[in-house]
Amino acid sequence: MKRSPLLRNRLLLLASILLLFSTSLSACSNDSVPAQDTPGDQAALLVQEVSASGEVIPLQWASLSYPSGAENFEVKIIVGDEVTKNQVLVTSNDSRLMAGLYQAQSALERAQFAYNQIKALPTKASLAAAKAALANAEANLERQENAFASDAVIAAAEADVAAAQANLQAVRAGASRVEIEAALQDLRAAEFALKQAEAAFDIRAPFSGTIVEVLANPGEPIGAFQPLLILADLSEIRVRTTDLSEVDVPKLREGQTATIFFDALSDQSFTGTIERIADKPSGVTSVYYEVTLKLNQVPTGLRWGMTAFITFPLD
Numbered sequence: 001m002k003r004s005p006l007l008r009n010r011l012l013l014l015a016s017i018l019l020l021f022s023t024s025l026s027a028c029s030n031d032s033v034p035a036q037d038t039p040g041d042q043a044a045l046l047v048q049e050v051s052a053s054g055e056v057i058p059l060q061w062a063s064l065s066y067p068s069g070a071e072n073f074e075v076k077i078i079v080g081d082e083v084t085k086n087q088v089l090v091t092s093n094d095s096r097l098m099a100g101l102y103q104a105q106s107a108l109e110r111a112q113f114a115y116n117q118i119k120a121l122p123t124k125a126s127l128a129a130a131k132a133a134l135a136n137a138e139a140n141l142e143r144q145e146n147a148f149a150s151d152a153v154i155a156a157a158e159a160d161v162a163a164a165q166a167n168l169q170a171v172r173a174g175a176s177r178v179e180i181e182a183a184l185q186d187l188r189a190a191e192f193a194l195k196q197a198e199a200a201f202d203i204r205a206p207f208s209g210t211i212v213e214v215l216a217n218p219g220e221p222i223g224a225f226q227p228l229l230i231l232a233d234l235s236e237i238r239v240r241t242t243d244l245s246e247v248d249v250p251k252l253r254e255g256q257t258a259t260i261f262f263d264a265l266s267d268q269s270f271t272g273t274i275e276r277i278a279d280k281p282s283g284v285t286s287v288y289y290e291v292t293l294k295l296n297q298v299p300t301g302l303r304w305g306m307t308a309f310i311t312f313p314l315d
Contacts, residue, residue, distance in 0.1 A: 007188035050251055052244040052291070054260070054308040061212075064203050069224045070094045073216075081211045083231070089211070090228060097200050100301040104190070104197035111190035115183040121174040130171040134164035209233040212304070232304065239272060239293045239308050245288040252277060252312055258293055261309045262302065271296045272310075 041282070066073075073092035077083060097299040122130075149157075175183075213230040216222050239260055256274045272293035281287045 002037055036196075040113050043116055048314040050244075050248040050312040050314060052248070052310050052312075053240040054239045054241045054293075054310045056262075056302055056304055056306040056308065057238050057292075058209075058232040058234050059236040059238060060207060060302055061209075061230060062206055063227040063230050064089065064206075065225045065228050066092065066094075066200075066203065066222065067225060068096055068100075068191045068200075069222055069226065070097070071221045073218060073228075075216075075229070077211050077214075077215060077229075079211055079214055082209075083205045083211060084208045085104045085205055088202045089205055089231075092201055094201075097197075100200060101194075101197040103304050104194040108187075108194050111183075111187040115187045118175040118179055118183045122171045126171050130164070130168040134168050135163070137161040137164040146256060176183040203228065205231055207231070209235075234304070237295060237302055237304075238275070238300050239295065239310065241291045242288070243286075244291055245281075246281065246289060249277065249289040249291070251314055252291060256312060258310050260293070260295070262299070263307045263309075264301070265299055265305075268299065270299060274312075 070092040071094050073090050073094070075090050077089050083089065127271060137157070137160040140163050141154070144154050145155045146193075209231045210233075211229060212232045212234075214228070215230070216226070216228045222228060254274050254277060258272050258274065260270045262268075262270070262273050272295045274291055275294045276292045278290040280289075282290050
């Protein structure tokens with residue numbers, strides 16, 4: 001059967017439309033698939049760093065007190081004073097301290113006497129007594145022999161002579177090296193105890209620094225180890241983290257640099273270097289590790305206790 005020209009033309013037109021529609025779908029399909037980044041490209045877009053909060057601390061500080069407590073003390077400084085190492089800061093004449101001093105003095109006198117006695121051996125008196133004991137033992141043996149005493153009595157007399165002879169030799173030899181050394185150690189211990197008792201009246205600065213707080217008033221008693229004042233070396237400042245997680249601490253190392261922002265100086269940033277990473281955690285409910293940083297530049301106005309935010313860029 002022959003097809004009419006009109007039908008043939010309509011079929012050709014339909015085929016052309018279908019071919020054009022298929023080509024368009026293929027092009028749209030290729031254009032709609034987005035380009036996939038490689039893992040290396042994605043890692044390059046990430047900024048790797050560790051961050052933590054922190055606080056400003058002095059180079060060193062100490063809370064000073066009387067180990068056994070004290071009364072009648074006099075504070076010789078005020079807050080803000082600059083003091084030097086070994087300077088007397090507080091003094092007291094507490095009765096307990098006086099009793100300790102007297103006991104230490106008596107103990108030293110006894111130790112000195114004992115050492116002198118041992119060192120002086122043999123004395124004339126001890127040597128004369130040992131010789132007299134030997135002479136008496138020998139005379140007794142001679143009497144027993146002249147009296148034709150029994151063998152047992154004579155044997156006992158001979159033993160007394162031998163013992164007296166050994167005692168005389170020991171006295172003549174004087175004290176042994178071990179005895180002299182033991183007496184000397186006792187003497188040194190007593191001397192040290194006296195120095196400690198004498199020093200107990202005063203609280204001295206263990207290092208040079210600034211008095212930042214006085215916690216007790218003259219005239220009121222204080223208990224054993226009750227803080228009386230706080231001394232700090234403010235010549236150098238450090239920054240210490242307060243919430244660095246145990247997950248992040250293995251990523252850090254000593255000598256690594258960090259960027260530091262202080263809340264009190266929010267318009268500036270500073271750099272520091274990790275000086276020390278704590279070996280044990282400091283957190284109670286969470287495990288935190290303290291990292292101490294030394295500032296490359298200490299800004300003016302920075303004070304103990306100010307808060308900070310620290311970022312540690314990672315390689």
